[in-house]
Amino acid sequence: MAQLVRNLFILFLVLSGLGLVGMTYHLENRLPEKSYNSLLQDISSNKIASISITGNLVKIVPTEKERYQVYVPDAQSLLERVSNNTIKITVSPDYSLYYFQGGVVVLVLLFSLLLVIYISGRKTGGDDMKFARERLILPGTSSDTIRFDDVAGIPEAREELEEVVTFLKYPERFRSVGATIPRGMLLQGPPGTGKTLLARAIAGEAGVPFYRFSGSDFVEMFVGVGASRVRDLFQEAKRNAPCIVFIDEIDAVGTIRSAGASDGNDERGQTLNALLVEMDGFATTDSILVLGATNRPDILDPALRRPGRFDRQITILPPDVRGRIEILKTHAKKVTLAEDVDLKNIAQITSGFTGAELASLVNEAALLAARKGLPQINRVQFDQARDRILLGVERKGMVLTEQDKKILAFHEAGHAIVAKMLPESDPIHKITIIPRGRALGQTQQMPLGDRYAYGKRYLMNKISMLLGGRAAEKMVFHECTTQAANDLVQATEIATNMICQWGMGESLGPQAYAVEDGGFLEGGGHRLAVSNETASQLDQEVKQLLTACYNQAEAILEREKYFLKVLSQILLQVETLDAEEFDIIYRCSLSKKAQKYGPKQEESECAVCPAKGNCLHC
Numbered sequence: 001m002a003q004l005v006r007n008l009f010i011l012f013l014v015l016s017g018l019g020l021v022g023m024t025y026h027l028e029n030r031l032p033e034k035s036y037n038s039l040l041q042d043i044s045s046n047k048i049a050s051i052s053i054t055g056n057l058v059k060i061v062p063t064e065k066e067r068y069q070v071y072v073p074d075a076q077s078l079l080e081r082v083s084n085n086t087i088k089i090t091v092s093p094d095y096s097l098y099y100f101q102g103g104v105v106v107l108v109l110l111f112s113l114l115l116v117i118y119i120s121g122r123k124t125g126g127d128d129m130k131f132a133r134e135r136l137i138l139p140g141t142s143s144d145t146i147r148f149d150d151v152a153g154i155p156e157a158r159e160e161l162e163e164v165v166t167f168l169k170y171p172e173r174f175r176s177v178g179a180t181i182p183r184g185m186l187l188q189g190p191p192g193t194g195k196t197l198l199a200r201a202i203a204g205e206a207g208v209p210f211y212r213f214s215g216s217d218f219v220e221m222f223v224g225v226g227a228s229r230v231r232d233l234f235q236e237a238k239r240n241a242p243c244i245v246f247i248d249e250i251d252a253v254g255t256i257r258s259a260g261a262s263d264g265n266d267e268r269g270q271t272l273n274a275l276l277v278e279m280d281g282f283a284t285t286d287s288i289l290v291l292g293a294t295n296r297p298d299i300l301d302p303a304l305r306r307p308g309r310f311d312r313q314i315t316i317l318p319p320d321v322r323g324r325i326e327i328l329k330t331h332a333k334k335v336t337l338a339e340d341v342d343l344k345n346i347a348q349i350t351s352g353f354t355g356a357e358l359a360s361l362v363n364e365a366a367l368l369a370a371r372k373g374l375p376q377i378n379r380v381q382f383d384q385a386r387d388r389i390l391l392g393v394e395r396k397g398m399v400l401t402e403q404d405k406k407i408l409a410f411h412e413a414g415h416a417i418v419a420k421m422l423p424e425s426d427p428i429h430k431i432t433i434i435p436r437g438r439a440l441g442q443t444q445q446m447p448l449g450d451r452y453a454y455g456k457r458y459l460m461n462k463i464s465m466l467l468g469g470r471a472a473e474k475m476v477f478h479e480c481t482t483q484a485a486n487d488l489v490q491a492t493e494i495a496t497n498m499i500c501q502w503g504m505g506e507s508l509g510p511q512a513y514a515v516e517d518g519g520f521l522e523g524g525g526h527r528l529a530v531s532n533e534t535a536s537q538l539d540q541e542v543k544q545l546l547t548a549c550y551n552q553a554e555a556i557l558e559r560e561k562y563f564l565k566v567l568s569q570i571l572l573q574v575e576t577l578d579a580e581e582f583d584i585i586y587r588c589s590l591s592k593k594a595q596k597y598g599p600k601q602e603e604s605e606c607a608v609c610p611a612k613g614n615c616l617h618c
């Protein structure tokens, strides 16, 4: 676009120059002007050798006097007058008028064209070079230069990228041995895992310019704009090489070109093509590294991954417990922690948190502390911040009726007891009947470590635990409430995956009936096509599994009726119990039960019971 405007401007200058030359020429050819009457006199006295008529202008060459010119009112009548004379006549068409009219037309066209280009240029962001330059971060100019030390907990990705830094810093080292470094790298992983951070760290470490884009920057209303932006971007990048071009959300331009439907005519397709062409085009010696980030690698066009393009892929997953400790440490540097805060412990209860979530956990806790006017952040604030991130803000204004609260207490106690009694499940971290976010109550478990493979036993126990709430309601109140809705969704999802994806069914054999979608975003899998018969068999299996788990939960609660009663009583009074308190109540109820029904126990733990001796049994 910019090129076109420049060319048109040059054309305009040339035309004006020509016009100027023409005008001077015209002026220089002027002869002394005389009146029409003196011409008529000369004609009648036969003193004229020749005349040339151009429109209304007549140039006269007299026989003896100087040449002169005359503007005549009517050239035709003059012609008739001199036609039977000996005067030589030349009539030439009046070009000057044509020149003039033509000139006006050209000028008008040119100006309207310039106007159109100017307006449409403004609409599409104006100068595309500016578009690229605006997204340029020069080394050392941004006050918060990111270094590798700011990126914690993802050592593998870091190692791989450190090599790239060496390349950007000392390109000759690689060139001298003829090594080629990948031109493009794809950082793929769920949102908030630090992809942008890593890309910036590479630029920070290497001390090279960094262009930052989002895929959506290239997708504009006007077809062709994206493609031209890509071209200009690479032109600009080459000028600043070595440098890094980072394209976040590359899926916005790089989605699979659906077969048949699109032949590259749409804006996205054109932009993608331009990107591919540019990446093929620059030499490996150009020292431009293109980094793309996406959390939907499954929908990326395979053409992007061909050699010479994004041929290296680095997957970044949410950190494991050690990674979480490291990330928490980097973010905790900026705040003041109280003595009772143990980052290891916080890392343990934040399984599945991404780097971004951990960063916001620390910040959220700091805000809570500041709101209370505390000089440091305590453990309590971290707990609150975690609940806030996981469950939403505490709904203080919500008042439950006594009956609702009672049902809720039994429901949560049901979850907790089933989990406690099943040997292979995660320990209880917290039980609460304070409504938060969309949930009324919560029973949180704490996985002891990150696990990537789960056995059938563990999964069944998990389902039993999820159904424990409903089983308790049914047992005590003989009816179910809506509180179990979310539990049912989760339980059904696990059971369905067990049967359809993980081959854990009884009768269907080791076969996959569903596949997981490739994305990192939530969404589970989708079922593969099967016969109607198999489909109903699958449904049958899922149902059987859920029923078996439900029965297991019910059996446990039936056996632990006493514990259930004690626990829900205490929950009603104190509303929230942590892991330690829960354990004390468990042992307390054991000893009470033993006192009541069996041989006497040594000592009751009622003295430390959170109900402070107020519950029915202490």
Ligand SMILES: Nc1ncnc2c1ncn2[C@@H]1O[C@H](COP(=O)(O)OP(=O)(O)OP(=O)(O)O)[C@@H](O)[C@H]1O
Pocket: 150, 151, 152, 153, 154, 190, 191, 192, 193, 194, 195, 196, 197, 198, 248, 293, 294, 295, 327, 330, 354, 355, 356, 357, 359
């Ligand atoms: N490994 C990490 N170490 C330290 N901080 C991290 C890490 N990962 C993420 N963060 C924090 O989370 C913030 C957001 O991370 P970033 O923008 O890099 O995520 P992303 O993967 O690019 O996410 P998205 O896919 O949403 O663009 C960072 O600014 C940083 O504060």
Ligand SMILES: [Zn+2]
Pocket: 411, 412, 415, 466, 469, 470, 483, 484, 487
């Ligand atoms: Zn529940």
